[in-house]
Amino acid sequence: MYCQVAVPPAHWPPAGSHVVRKDTQVLLGQPSRHPDALAAALERLFKTRTQVKRAWLAHFHNPETGDPPHTLIAVEATGDRDALIAEAGMVAQNVSIPDPPVDFVAITGHGGGVEDYFLKSAKPFYSRRFLGLF
Known part of the structure; x- marks a missing residue:
C-alpha cells in the first residue's frame, strides 16, 4: 500500500509528514470512542468551505512507526487542499x-x-449538500 498522510504547511504546528513508500500493513476502522466534538467542529468549518465534498473519520494505526493508534481525517476537496487541511488542523x-x-x-x-x-x-461524517437536495 502507498499512502501519504498530509501534513499542512506553516500555520499549524504538525509533527511532520510521513510517506509510506512500500507495501505496509496498517489498521483502519471506526474508533470505539468517537470524537464527536472534533467531527462537529470540522463539519462547521467544512460547511463554510465550498471546495469540500466529503470528509471521513477513522482510527488509524501503523505498527511499523511505533506511534499509538490515533484519529485520521480524510478530506475530499477541490482546490488548495494544503490550505484547507491547515485550517482543519487549527x-x-x-x-x-x-x-x-x-x-x-x-x-x-x-x-x-x-x-x-x-x-x-x-460512511462520511460530512457530505456537501447541493441546493439542499442531498
Missing part, C-alpha cells in the same frame, strides 16, 4: 479528542491505500 488542535493526535489525508480520486477504505467501507 480547528482540530482546539478540540479535545479521545485519541490524539489528528492526522489528515487528502482523498485524490486515484484510489488505493487508505483511500479505498474511506471510499468503499466508511
